[in-house]
Amino acid sequence: MAKLTIPRQELMYSGHAACPGCGPALAMRLLLKGLGPRTVVSVPASCWTVIATPYPTTALGVGMLDNAIEATGASISGLRAAADALGLGDLNVVGFAGDGGTADIGLQSLSGMLERGTDALYVMYDNEAYMNTGVQRSSATPQGAWTTTTPVAGEARGKLEPKKDIMAIVLAHHPVYAATLNPSFPEDFVRKVEKARERKGPRFFHVYAACPPGWRYDSDQTIELGRLATYAGIFPLYEVEMGRLRITRRMGQLKPVEEYLKAQGRFRHFSPEEVQQVQEQARARWDDLLARERAANPPERAAVPGEPASPALPPPVAGEALGRT
Amino acid sequence: MLEIRFHGRGGQGAVVASELLAQAVFFDGKVAQSFPFFGVERRGAPVTAFTRIDDQPIRLRSFIENPDVVVVLDPGLLRDTPVTEGLKPGGLLLVNSPRPPEAFSLPLGGRIATLDATGIALGRKVGTATMPVVNTAVLGALARATGAFTETSLERAIISFVPSHPEENRAAARDGAEAVRTEPVAPSTVAPAPAPPAAPLPFPEGPMASRPSHVLHTSSWRTLRPVIDRDRCTRCNFCWEFCPDDAFDLDAEGYPLVRLSYCKGCGICATECPPDAIQMVTEA
Ligand SMILES: Cc1ncc(C[n+]2csc(CCOP(=O)(O)OP(=O)(O)O)c2C)c(N)n1
Ligand code: SF4
Ligand code: SF4
Ligand code: SF4
Ligand SMILES: [Mg+2]
Numbered sequence: 046m047a048k049l050t051i052p053r054q055e056l057m058y059s060g061h062a063a064c065p066g067c068g069p070a071l072a073m074r075l076l077l078k079g080l081g082p083r084t085v086v087s088v089p090a091s092c093w094t095v096i097a098t099p100y101p102t103t104a105l106g107v108g109m110l111d112n113a114i115e116a117t118g119a120s121i122s123g124l125r126a127a128a129d130a131l132g133l134g135d136l137n138v139v140g141f142a143g144d145g146g147t148a149d150i151g152l153q154s155l156s157g158m159l160e161r162g163t164d165a166l167y168v169m170y171d172n173e174a175y176m177n178t179g180v181q182r183s184s185a186t187p188q189g190a191w192t193t194t195t196p197v198a199g200e201a202r203g204k205l206e207p208k209k210d211i212m213a214i215v216l217a218h219h220p221v222y223a224a225t226l227n228p229s230f231p232e233d234f235v236r237k238v239e240k241a242r243e244r245k246g247p248r249f250f251h252v253y254a255a256c257p258p259g260w261r262y263d264s265d266q267t268i269e270l271g272r273l274a275t276y277a278g279i280f281p282l283y284e285v286e287m288g289r290l291r292i293t294r295r296m297g298q299l300k301p302v303e304e305y306l307k308a309q310g311r312f313r314h315f316s317p318e319e320v321q322q323v324q325e326q327a328r329a330r331w332d333d334l335l336a337r338e339r340a341a342n343p344p345e346r347a348a349v350p351g352e353p354a355s356p357a358l359p360p361p362v363a364g365e366a367l368g369r370t
Numbered sequence: 371m372l373e374i375r376f377h378g379r380g381g382q383g384a385v386v387a388s389e390l391l392a393q394a395v396f397f398d399g400k401v402a403q404s405f406p407f408f409g410v411e412r413r414g415a416p417v418t419a420f421t422r423i424d425d426q427p428i429r430l431r432s433f434i435e436n437p438d439v440v441v442v443l444d445p446g447l448l449r450d451t452p453v454t455e456g457l458k459p460g461g462l463l464l465v466n467s468p469r470p471p472e473a474f475s476l477p478l479g480g481r482i483a484t485l486d487a488t489g490i491a492l493g494r495k496v497g498t499a500t501m502p503v504v505n506t507a508v509l510g511a512l513a514r515a516t517g518a519f520t521e522t523s524l525e526r527a528i529i530s531f532v533p534s535h536p537e538e539n540r541a542a543a544r545d546g547a548e549a550v551r552t553e554p555v556a557p558s559t560v561a562p563a564p565a566p567p568a569a570p571l572p573f574p575e576g577p578m579a580s581r582p583s584h585v586l587h588t589s590s591w592r593t594l595r596p597v598i599d600r601d602r603c604t605r606c607n608f609c610w611e612f613c614p615d616d617a618f619d620l621d622a623e624g625y626p627l628v629r630l631s632y633c634k635g636c637g638i639c640a641t642e643c644p645p646d647a648i649q650m651v652t653e654a
Contacts, residue, residue: 070615
């Protein structure tokens with residue numbers, strides 16, 4: 046048999062209540078494979094509270110705290126303090142919240158947890174709308190996308206505003222480790238989870254999480270869509286460690302965004318100009334990442350006699366030095 | 371007053387069916403009321419909706435506990451949902467099933483009607499292959515089997531209110547009316563067994579947090595099932611890696627086995643399998 050490239054252990058149980066083909070369900074499954082059983086997860090009101098709790102059972106093979114939608118960051122600061130007080134320093138404390146619960150309703154709580162230097166991992170699974178309540182727009186919904194509150198009819202062309210850049214907000218807090226993850230790339234996904242698990246201090250994941258009913262596509266396309274998102278530069282994969290950015294999935298050439306957009310009912314109304322706009326944004330996003338990666342890792346300058354050698358990289362800005370909560 | 375209760379699964383259109391039916395009744399010049407049971411709506415998860423029909427204003431606002439008609443959009447529901455609960459003696463049970471009415475029973479007697487609405491929806495390309503939308507075919511059958519509303523008004527409601535593929539839906543409704551077969555069933559002569567005690571939970575009572583969800587089965591959520599051709603399988607494990615329901619086991623030799631108690635039929639494994647060793651086939 047081919048060697049497994051991700052851990053075999055399953056800590057997310059079957060029988061859960063996610064729709065067929067649910068991206069967030071696969072994201073949780075991969076996350077727990079990487080974290081292992083010494084884990085407690087705080088889940089706020091979202092699809093995942095419903096997925097995890099088909100009465101009277103739980104779909105998580107680890108501890109779960111069902112918390113209020115605005116409080117994920119605060120709840121994991123509290124869980125960390127409690128775990129440490131109980132001498133459970135090795136417990137992985139994880140928040141697992143949707144885009145609405147993170148980028149909108151729980152933003153202050155996330156900021157507080159990052160700023161306090163809480164030793165915990167915050168995961169935002171991004172299905173780009175309030176799905177559990179029936180596809181309302183969030184600040185993470187992409188520009189132009191159809192949702193029930195950003196209709197497409199006549200003059201109305203979906204969401205007016207661009208998607209909020211949650212990674213930029215998080216990085217402004219200088220976390221120990223932050224990364225973008227996509228379940229369509231399971232090995233990259235689990236490697237980042239394992240890396241985050243070994244770090245102390247605040248950590249953050251932005252996880253691509255495709256949603257068949259909310260994005261209006263057939264459930265068998267979940268993985269293929271995720272691949273297109275990354276290859277087209279819509280959702281590039283990278284990690285930022287101690288302020289240093291590294292792209293983990295490099296593309297010589299970006300795929301056209303059109304294939305990605307056309308595959309989803311929420312974008313089907315896009316005109317060629319609107320497609321072109323997304324294309325340009327993808328290009329700019331990718332160029333920006335490449336530039337930031339170069340800036341973080343300057344090429345060694347050839348030693349010129351008489352000149353000092355290239356300066357050492359600056360010391361890490363956050364991390365072990367920070368106190369726990 | 372005629373009271374109808376719909377049982378379906380998220381995505382099959384049970385709620386829309388109850389609303390289209392109400393529209394058709396309005397076009398007939400009568401009064402109708404329709405509303406869903408408020409609950410978690412997941413593609414595949416059980417959904418209930420209600421419609422009342424009358425010649426005069428309807429003032430009742432309760433759920434329908436004793437329907438005259440029960441409509442079942444998915445025969446899989448008969449396995450684990452007490453769909454006929456409260457159905458009036460002499461009432462009608464309409465089931466989407468390729469099997470004949472004789473294959474089903476009604477202990478209190480009444481009428482049973484069946485039609486293969488899934489086959490009709492797939493044939494008319496209403497919905498998708500993974501999630502055929504059977505509601506319009508079932509409504510056509512309901513019109514024919516009850517006579518409670520006219521087929522003309524149903525078609526008018528479909529053309530006016532179904533946003534995508536209205537023509538295909540109208541054709542499906544016509545097919546449904548033609549395909550339905552209704553048979554009277556006598557009340558069972560056997561004295562009804564005393565109500566069984568509430569089914570025990572599939573695990574001992576106790577703190578709930580420790581009970582894993584895999585004691586619950588989700589097999590009835592699917593309309594398609596994956597079938598693996600071992601001769602083509604290269605044991606790459608992609609199907610196992612990508613299944614959101616963890617519905618695969620790997621056998622000792624590393625071949626994937628589908629755990630059909632949990633597979634929801636999303637089709638990801640078939641789409642992702644590099645040598646096309648997985649086919650999605652319609653559930654019987
Ligand atoms: C303060 C508050 N407002 C609204 C709700 C209702 N609510 C429950 S789940 C949910 C959707 C959350 O969206 P998101 O965080 O993106 O998760 P998703 O459902 O998309 O997985 C909402 C609005 C709530 N529980 N609490
Ligand atoms: S609505 Fe979307 S995110 Fe929620 S359970 Fe269904 S597929 Fe998953
Ligand atoms: S169709 Fe395949 S991927 Fe989808 S739930 Fe079933 S086994 Fe898993
Ligand atoms: S994806 Fe296809 S080839 Fe790979 S293990 Fe599964 S069935 Fe076999
Ligand atoms: Mg969301």
